[in-house]
Amino acid sequence: MHLKYESTLREPLVDGVKDYHQVTEDIISPIEGKPGKLWYVGFFISLTLLGFGAFSVFWQIYFGVGVWNLNKTIGWGWDITNFVWWVGIGHAGTLISAILLLFRQGWRTGVNRAAEAMTIFAVMCAGQFPIIHMGRVWMAFFILPYPNTRGPVWVNFNSPLLWDVFAISTYFTVSLLFWYSGLLPDFATVRDRAKTKLRKLLYGVAAFGWTGSTKHWQRHEALSLVLAGLSTPLVLSVHTIVSFDFATSVIPGWHTTIFPPYFVAGAIFSGFAMVQTLLIITRKILHLEEYITLGHMEAMNKVIVLTGSVVGCAYLTELFMAWYGANPYEFATFFKYRAAGPLGWSYWIMMTCNVITPQVFWFRKMRRNIAVTFAMSIVVNIGMWFERFVIICTSLYRDYLPSSWSYYRPSWPEVGFYMGTFGLFFTCYFLFAKYFPVIAVAEIKSILKTSGENFKEKMEVYEEESAEKFAHDVAHAH
Amino acid sequence: MAVKKFVVGLFDDEAVLFPAVKKVRTAGYKLHDVYTPFPVHGLDHAMGLRETSLHTAGFIYGITGTTTALSFMSWVFNVDWPLNIGGKPHFPLPAFIPITFELTVLFAAVGMVMTFCYLCQLMPGVKKHIFHPRQTDDKFVMVIELTEKTNAEEVKSFLTAAGAHDINEQKAEAGWWFGRYDKDDEPYLRKIQTANA
Numbered sequence: 001m002h003l004k005y006e007s008t009l010r011e012p013l014v015d016g017v018k019d020y021h022q023v024t025e026d027i028i029s030p031i032e033g034k035p036g037k038l039w040y041v042g043f044f045i046s047l048t049l050l051g052f053g054a055f056s057v058f059w060q061i062y063f064g065v066g067v068w069n070l071n072k073t074i075g076w077g078w079d080i081t082n083f084v085w086w087v088g089i090g091h092a093g094t095l096i097s098a099i100l101l102l103f104r105q106g107w108r109t110g111v112n113r114a115a116e117a118m119t120i121f122a123v124m125c126a127g128q129f130p131i132i133h134m135g136r137v138w139m140a141f142f143i144l145p146y147p148n149t150r151g152p153v154w155v156n157f158n159s160p161l162l163w164d165v166f167a168i169s170t171y172f173t174v175s176l177l178f179w180y181s182g183l184l185p186d187f188a189t190v191r192d193r194a195k196t197k198l199r200k201l202l203y204g205v206a207a208f209g210w211t212g213s214t215k216h217w218q219r220h221e222a223l224s225l226v227l228a229g230l231s232t233p234l235v236l237s238v239h240t241i242v243s244f245d246f247a248t249s250v251i252p253g254w255h256t257t258i259f260p261p262y263f264v265a266g267a268i269f270s271g272f273a274m275v276q277t278l279l280i281i282t283r284k285i286l287h288l289e290e291y292i293t294l295g296h297m298e299a300m301n302k303v304i305v306l307t308g309s310v311v312g313c314a315y316l317t318e319l320f321m322a323w324y325g326a327n328p329y330e331f332a333t334f335f336k337y338r339a340a341g342p343l344g345w346s347y348w349i350m351m352t353c354n355v356i357t358p359q360v361f362w363f364r365k366m367r368r369n370i371a372v373t374f375a376m377s378i379v380v381n382i383g384m385w386f387e388r389f390v391i392i393c394t395s396l397y398r399d400y401l402p403s404s405w406s407y408y409r410p411s412w413p414e415v416g417f418y419m420g421t422f423g424l425f426f427t428c429y430f431l432f433a434k435y436f437p438v439i440a441v442a443e444i445k446s447i448l449k450t451s452g453e454n455f456k457e458k459m460e461v462y463e464e465e466s467a468e469k470f471a472h473d474v475a476h477a478h
Numbered sequence: 479m480a481v482k483k484f485v486v487g488l489f490d491d492e493a494v495l496f497p498a499v500k501k502v503r504t505a506g507y508k509l510h511d512v513y514t515p516f517p518v519h520g521l522d523h524a525m526g527l528r529e530t531s532l533h534t535a536g537f538i539y540g541i542t543g544t545t546t547a548l549s550f551m552s553w554v555f556n557v558d559w560p561l562n563i564g565g566k567p568h569f570p571l572p573a574f575i576p577i578t579f580e581l582t583v584l585f586a587a588v589g590m591v592m593t594f595c596y597l598c599q600l601m602p603g604v605k606k607h608i609f610h611p612r613q614t615d616d617k618f619v620m621v622i623e624l625t626e627k628t629n630a631e632e633v634k635s636f637l638t639a640a641g642a643h644d645i646n647e648q649k650a651e652a653g654w655w656f657g658r659y660d661k662d663d664e665p666y667l668r669k670i671q672t673a674n675a
Contacts, residue, residue: 020515020616145554154554158563163576170580174587181591184600189515189614197660204659208595209604212614215527216598217517222532223594230536230583241576445516445616449492 013106013447015290020445027439028190030286032199035434038285046426053420056413057132065135067413073406074396078414079129080245081388085270086126086421087168087242088263088384091235092271093119094175097182098231101224107299109443110291114282115275116179117436121428122274123172125421130164132417160244167241174234178227181220184210186437239267246391252333253395256321262314269307269354270384272300276377280370282433291439294368301367304380308358311387315355329400337398338390342407346390353383482652483624484510485633486609487642488617492518495618498640499524502622507633510621510652513613532597536590543585547578605657607650623652 018026035043060067070077093115100108131140143165145155155162187207194200210216243259276297283292322334339347357379360366367373398405432438489495495512499521502509509525555561555568566573595601613619620642622633634645657663 021612024515024615145550151559154559156563157551157555157577158566158570158573160576163580166577166580170584174583177587177591181594185516185614191659192608192611192614201658201660204605205602208600208602209606209654210600210614211606211608212513212515213598214512214514214518214521214525216600217514218522218527219530219532219594219598221517222530223590226533226536226590227587230540230587233579234583237576237579244576442516446518 011293011295013110013293013295014444015293018290018448020448023444023448024189024193024441026288026291027437027441027444028193030433031190031435031437032195036285039430039434042426043430046423046430049419049423050427051420051423052416053418053423056416056420057128060132060413060417061137065133067411069409069411069414071406071408073399073404074393074408076392076396077408078389078410078418079133081385081392082418082421083126083129084242084263084388084392085385086122086129086425088239088267088270088388089274089381090119090122090126090171090175090271091239091264091267092275093117093122094171094178094231094235095268095271096275097178098228098235101228102232105299106447107296109440109447110293110296111275111279111300111439112443113179113182113436113440114279114432114438116175116182117429117432117438118271118274118278119175120172120179121425121432122271123168123175124428125425127168127172128421129417130161160241160248163241164245167238171234171238174227174231178224178231181223181227182440182443183436184208185212185220185442186440188212189441190437236264239263251395251399252327252329253338253391256318258314258317258321262311265307265310265314266354266384266387269304269311270381272304272307273377273380273384276300276304276373277381278429280374280377282438286433286438288439291444294370297370297373298364298367301361301373301376304376305358305361308354308361308380312355315351333395333398338394341394341398343390343394343397346386347394350383350386350390353379354387357383480652481649482510483630484609484648484650485622485624485630485637486646486648487620487622487637487640488610488612488644489620489642490617492521492618494641495620496521496524498620498637498642501636501640502620505636507628507636508623508625510623513609513619513621515612515614515616515618518618532590532594535593536586539589539593540582540586542589543582544578546585547581548574551577599654603656603658604654605659605663606654607648607652609648609650610644 014023068077068079070079093112096108096115097112097119100112131137134140143155143162145157184207187203188210191200191203191207194203240260240263243263246254247256247259249255279292280297283289319334319339322330325331337343358376360372360376393408397408489498492514495518499509499512503526512521512525514521551574552569555570560568599606608614609621610617610619620637622628622637624630624633624647630647634647637645655663
């Protein structure tokens with residue numbers, strides 16, 4: 001009998017026979033070359049969108065919030081929908097970088113850098129919506145508790161909207177620090193192999209003088225672990241607090257205790273979908289198929305089907321409670337104006353995209369199919385956008401006073417603003433993909449020995465031996 | 479810090495590096511540092527470095543955040559400007575929890591990263607001597623400091639025996655200085671020349 005060292009359950013995290021230098025070459029060389037044609041096309045489309053968004057925002061600030069189609073009944077429309085949607089997208093990045101680090105999931109190393117970048121860009125987009133919605137944006141600093149000459153009158157620390165200010169700004173800061181501390185060693189790698197003076201200068205500044213000293217690595221590991229430990233409850237708290245914006249109010253359809261877990265699951269669901277969208281394109285364009293493998297996509301699709309089902313359960317629980325709770329207003333909101341009524345179509349788009357279609361991922365073949373994954377990642381994000389739209393607008397448009405019932409469709413500056421955040425997001429992402437190491441080079445190297453093809457080859461020596469001899473050697477190893 | 483003399487050896491594999499570190503320590507040479515392209519687990523213990531206390535610092539920053547948030551919000555609501563908000567209590571602890579938690583995390587994270595940068599002397603504009611350009615790529619670079627008692631040739635042959643290659647002698651500033659990576663540093667070079675003379 002001979003041994004076969006191959007786990008049938010776990011496939012290698014990095015495909016192909018690689019040594020450390022090859023890893024550096026594969027990931028850093030796209031930074032050193034000229035970007036391809038597709039990069040320029042994508043970048044300029046993003047810039048155009050960003051420009052259009054800037055114009056829409058200018059229009060709104062110049063003429064006032066009245067250019068949006070919000071009215072007295074529907075005070076929150078596309079703006080808050082988009083805010084919640086973008087914040088939710090950010091959550092997958094932190095989940096991958098923090099929670100999977102604590103769970104020692106090796107596969108996170110292939111995708112964490114890009115996912116964290118996505119988090120930061122998504123939160124940048126999200127933060128603009130509440131601020132622009134304030135109307136007089138030049139007074140946005142009023143939301144900060146600073147000593148002022150009006151008393152001083154402080155902000156209301158009991159208000160969930162203020163909790164949001166703290167949650168989103170903390171989330172952005174901590175994500176940025178976590179991301180950048182991970183980037184330092186990789187910037188040093190780019191710096192030390194740079195051929196041009198400009199690159200040496202810029203990456204030299206960006207790397208903060210990192211050398212790779214053992215003591216520094218020891219501290220770096222400690223820092224990453226504690227930041228992961230801090231980010232884990234943070235990521236759960238952020239969307240919990242976002243859900244409090246609704247749950248602490250008394251509007252039927254918003255006033256439910258199920259919101260925090262339901263929002264967090266939805267956030268992870270949409271975030272992983274966005275990670276898939278971005279990484280499928282990134283791996284193709286930068287030729288990183290050996291680092292972001294089908295195994296990575298399968299793992300993320302499993303998370304998508306899990307969180308999608310959690311969200312599905314939440315939808316059904318809400319419906320059940322609306323009936324079982326015997327509150328006529330709550331019942332009317334859910335059964336007359338949400339699942340039916342003039343905005344009922346949005347509810348069914350949400351249900352189809354979030355609950356029904358992701359069930360294809362129960363099948364391994366589908367989880368490992370790139371085209372299906374890409375299509376599903378878009379479908380899920382459409383569904384999750386509609387979830388927020390449904391929660392916000394279908395609860396508001398039929399309020400307690402039938403004379404003020406209303407309908408809502410966005411005006412062009414609202415749509416333009418949303419397009420503009422897409423422009424911002426993708427402009428940032430394109431710059432990131434060109435100038436930053438999109439995969440954590442140092443982290444990939446640290447898992448290479450235990451999970452690459454090289455490791456399997458080394459095991460061939462043992463596979464030649466008889467099982468008895470191997471058992472004997474292991475038992476008597478020192 | 480000062481300009482010192484070093485013997486530098488390169489290793490390709492951590493399996494060779496670990497016994498070499500052990501040998502250097504038993505031989506009594508002054509191990510300046512080992513530079514690695516990624517965190518090699520257990521190398522800090524092999525080199526006899528003590529555990530980092532960064533976690534403790536993080537905890538202290540965290541509780542500073544907790545106390546700051548709680549005491550500030552209570553002061554505002556009870557002392558500085560007591561305001562009746564819908565008849566709610568002036569010390570609504572449950573409503574203070576979200577902001578308290580966020581500030582705890584914020585203080586801990588920002589404090590730890592700043593402490594990390596301070597301890598490792600990391601900052602934009604900081605420059606340090608790179609003993610080998612591939613120490614951030616794929617080589618494990620062992621640097622032994624030459625004191626008055628150590629013989630350079632002896633260290634070199636010792637490193638060869640331990641499995642190192644590309645062994646060379648370097649004179650370098652052991653600390654950090656402000657400089658640009660695209661330029662040779664004039665004052666720093668002068669310092670080395672005076673050390674040579």
